[in-house]
Amino acid sequence: MAWLIIISSVIVVWVASLVKILHGSFSSSKDDFFSNGGTFNKTRRNVLLVVAHPDDESMFFSPTFSYLTSRGYNLHVLCLSIGDADGKGNIRKYELYLACAILKVPGQQVRCLDHAELQDGFGKVWSHDLLATIIEEEVAKHGIDLIITFDDYGVSGHCNHRDVHHGVRKLLHDTSQQDIEAWELVSTNLLRKYSGPVDIWLSYLCALRCSSGVTHCFINEHPRKSFLAMAQHSSQWVWFRKLFVALSSYTYVNTLRRID
Ligand SMILES: [Zn+2]
Numbered sequence: 001m002a003w004l005i006i007i008s009s010v011i012v013v014w015v016a017s018l019v020k021i022l023h024g025s026f027s028s029s030k031d032d033f034f035s036n037g038g039t040f041n042k043t044r045r046n047v048l049l050v051v052a053h054p055d056d057e058s059m060f061f062s063p064t065f066s067y068l069t070s071r072g073y074n075l076h077v078l079c080l081s082i083g084d085a086d087g088k089g090n091i092r093k094y095e096l097y098l099a100c101a102i103l104k105v106p107g108q109q110v111r112c113l114d115h116a117e118l119q120d121g122f123g124k125v126w127s128h129d130l131l132a133t134i135i136e137e138e139v140a141k142h143g144i145d146l147i148i149t150f151d152d153y154g155v156s157g158h159c160n161h162r163d164v165h166h167g168v169r170k171l172l173h174d175t176s177q178q179d180i181e182a183w184e185l186v187s188t189n190l191l192r193k194y195s196g197p198v199d200i201w202l203s204y205l206c207a208l209r210c211s212s213g214v215t216h217c218f219i220n221e222h223p224r225k226s227f228l229a230m231a232q233h234s235s236q237w238v239w240f241r242k243l244f245v246a247l248s249s250y251t252y253v254n255t256l257r258r259i260d
Pocket of ligand 1: 052053
């Protein structure tokens with residue numbers, strides 16, 4: 001009997017969270033990004049998302065896309081590999097452009113690299129100096145004001161994700177462009193990671209507890225678009241990834257933290 005009550009409670013909380021998301025009534029996501037304490041303002045809206053593999057953008061960052069594009073920010077995507085670990089790199093690169101179109105980022109604002117020293121895979125170490133140089137070129141080319149990337153765990157702990165984070169950090173440390181700022185996607189523990197929409201409550205409370213301007217919580221007002229974007233990655237769209245996208249809190253909410 002106890003297990004029935006537990007399962008029923010989980011379903012009720014899950015549905016209530018989903019309803020809350022679809023009604024978009026969280027005030028945190030209504031605020032203008034970086035309006036508190038950040039230097040970002042209406043005249044500085046060029047944002048660069050830096051990821052490691054095609055599908056990172058849809059699998060982890062879709063609430064951020066939804067928030068920024070719906071408020072007029074100009075998004076660019078830099079993907080540092082074609083994800084060729086299984087020999088499907090060229091297909092995956094093409095799929096990235098399809099997914100970005102769903103996420104409202106035009107193809108000319110998407111760049112996917114196939115660099116000999118930045119190949120997809122566990123155990124492949126990516127040079128932070130090289131990453132910083134490539135990202136800095138992209139920043140200069142598009143007049144980027146702000147970078148968004150993984151944190152130092154990289155959501156899944158994948159070494160390529162973590163190296164991308166350190167590449168951005170290296171750039172912030174070394175660059176002559178003092179006014180560039182960067183934000184990282186906060187990695188959560190396993191329980192929160194697979195709690196689906198339920199995690200919106202904790203993410204929201206955590207963001208409220210932090211001092212203003214340091215953390216932002218974005219609730220995905222259009223979670224269906226996350227599925228649609230991920231479905232463009234046909235070569236990756238197998239049953240367990242469909243399950244992941246449904247259960248993952250990253251489909252419903254992103255917490256971004258400013259990198260010092
Ligand atoms: Zn990845």
